[in-house]
Amino acid sequence: MKNRNKLEEFSELAVKTAELIAEGRDWSEARSKIAEFYDVPVFRQPSDEEIESALRCHYSIYDPQGHALRLLELRETALFIMRELSAFQPRLTKGVLSGCADQYSDICLQAVSEDLKAFQIALLDRDVDFTVLPNPKSGRKEFAEEVVFEAPLKPNGYFAVNRMTVWVRVKVFETQPPVRQKSEKTPDAWQIPLEAAKSVDIDGLTRLIDSTRV
Structure with a gap:
């Protein structure tokens, strides 16, 4: 009961939205x-x-161990992919980094390739089937295209055992996007500083x- 009271520090709308996201x-x-249910x-x-x-907070209360293991598997998968694509300066972003990701989440990356075809060729060389989604708003500070493909699953891991597909979404920039190395915000009670960063590279x-291994 004490742990559940932690959710009281959030608005009801935030708690209910988080519950829906956790459900998939x-x-x-x-x-x-x-918005429809509360007419807001x-x-x-x-x-x-x-x-x-x-x-x-929801995950820390209702499934701390399970969520930690699934998040670790997503991060290890992301690290494998980033190492394979290290020539394109990959960086991890969004939920897998911040600790919000779970079994229905995508692995979101950024990469840099002056020659967009070179990035696609790197995937083809690794027998990866992918879809390219051009960005109509592409510009100097915008990504040129998003490349989507299935992540390689860890043998006997959670996602393989449950026959779930993990999608990787890579926003490919033609020039180096603005990167803030340091966190822009203070980590909350369920994060460490690295998780509050905007993005991290392979070393990060x-x-x-290593800091969050279960």
Whole structure:
């Protein structure tokens, strides 16, 4: 009961949105459901930061060990992919980094390739089937395209045993995107400093895995 009281520090809307996301709804669908049920416009809903924090709190209460193991598997998978694509300066972003990711989450990466075909060839050389989604807003500070493919699953790991697909989404920039090496915010009670970073490179992810290994 004491642990559950931790959720009381969040708004009801943040808690309910986090519950829907934990059940497998994507963020936009969860927000739409909450907006419809509570008759609250989207612009008056909790911020992404509050929902993320409520989601981490939710996992820490209802499935701390299971979530930690699944998150570790996602991070180790991300590290393997990043090492394979090390020539393209890969960086991990979003939920797998921040600790919000779970069994329905994608692995989100950034990469840099002046020649977009070179990145695709690197995947083809590794027998990876992928889909390319061009970015119509591509510009100097925007990614040129997003490349989506299935992640290699860990033998006998959670995702392989449960026959679940993990998707990798790589935003490919033609020039180095602006990167803030340090965290822009203070970690919440369910994070360590590296998890609050905007993105991490291979070395940063390695340190994160070593720091949070179950």
